[in-house]
Amino acid sequence: MSILIYAESAEGKFKKTAFELASYAKNIAGQTGTTVTAVAINVSDASALAAYGVDKVLKVNSDKLKAFNAKAYADVVKQAAAKEDSKFVLFSSNTDSLYVAPLVAVALEAGYASNVVALPQSLAPFQVKRNAFSNKAFNITEITTDVKVLAIGKNSYGLKENAASLVEEDFSPSLNDGDFSVTVQSSEKVSGKVTIADAEVVVSGGRGLKGPENWGLIEDLAAAFGAATACSKPVSDLGWRPHSEHVGQTGKPVAANLYVAVGISGAIQHIAGINSSKVKVVINSDPEAPFFKVADYGVVGDAFDILPKLTEKIKAFKAQNS
């Protein structure tokens, strides 16, 4: 019996969330006296998992799985779970993982909880805390099935180093042609830019920036932090920024370590999307802006004046501390 994690990778390298997932799994393994097994698809060097408590990695190498395919990946995870007799199958909250997890849950007849934000409160009965109501509340969910599938919210547990001696094992699950009926024709990816999904820091601008011509100020600050850029809904509706940057309830969720909101009022739908970010800094000229109610740090003042100065200070700080 082993706790199984699906260790997501991109271009042959594990995502940081895979290490977070391993850290979380290791904790449950400690509590239940079991081990952690990772299943990794098309990763040749899996050794990085050892630092976070993974005991065994099942390495799947297949040209057929080169492009992500939800059904086929779900089938691989299912076979790995069967092989390891896993009672827990854990996923990160990346887009692809959230695509696969419900398919695995059905295949394993397992209860599934997504948006998990903490370690289980109890193992028997199994109860775990998750985000609900667009982060306006938590829901303690009980999973009543023998096998449990969880998707752990980004940045909710953190990285915990816990060295293990990792055994790497080749694993060749059987692949079913019927799983490949959905096929990738093309993909467009912004390269060389931090994406909202992976970012530790996100700098976001609202209508207070007054127009797309002023976005250089947001980009400069983001570059100083090594952050991704984002925006409020009206900004993307106005076409100042692409929709892919729109953050909030109907846009992207942001679970960053630091969210810097500039010229954004803080409407409830926007807040819903950023609530699970750890630290929020708000820069707004209106001291009554609702965003200040949820912020950790606030600066009341003109963004056009503040942004260039803050950018310089962050750059200086980074130069000193790198």
Place this chain on the structure above:
Amino acid sequence: MKILVCISHVPDTTAKINFTNGDSEFDTNGVQFVINPNDEFGLTRAIWFKEQAGATVTVVNVGGPDAEATLRKALAIGADEAIRVNAVPTDGFFVAKQLAEVVKNGGYDLVIAGKESLDYNGGMVPGMLAALTGADFVNGCIKVDVTGNDATAIREIDGGKETLSAKLPLVIGGQKGLVEEKDLRIPNMRGIMAARTKALTILEPVSADAKTKAVKFEKPAPKSAVKLISPDNLDELVNLLHTEAKVI
């Protein structure tokens, strides 16, 4: 083409979220319910297929009688008929199981669900429904087109998007992008009048065991007040982010 749009009936996004009964139940008192925003995009796209290609559009909800107002709204927006599976949804798997039954009996070609419903945020119904019916599945879908038996869908990926080809029957977990927000349909008077005469069928649920249960709710701990920093003292902000918040 027969389209089924799964409609989740959720608290309006501005609703105050409270709990009763020892924090074990969501308090619906004074809460206005709406079509789940992700489903609204899907519904409008379905109506588009109806107008462009003569598809028929059925909306379905698994819920109590109180959800009928939400289904009537979907009919007023332009759906042809509505189905309510008469059961209080207990978890995503239970809902998916009921929907799978409707899909099997109705022979739908395209099933549009929202990627996530904004109350329990489970993000599981579309995938489970696809798995239970064996249909092709595209999650996080921001565009879908159909020609004959073939579908082309675009989905969001981390840092971009991906174009996929799939076969009907297809289930999508949709979101904003399926249509633009400015193109969302709202009921007009004619639609509201027409909706009154459209069929709303009530089906009894099939037996299905929920696999999870919501045992308790908690509200986030009250936040300590914001620390205000003078715009003339941004060094302090940098310092606090480093030493106190430890995020840089």
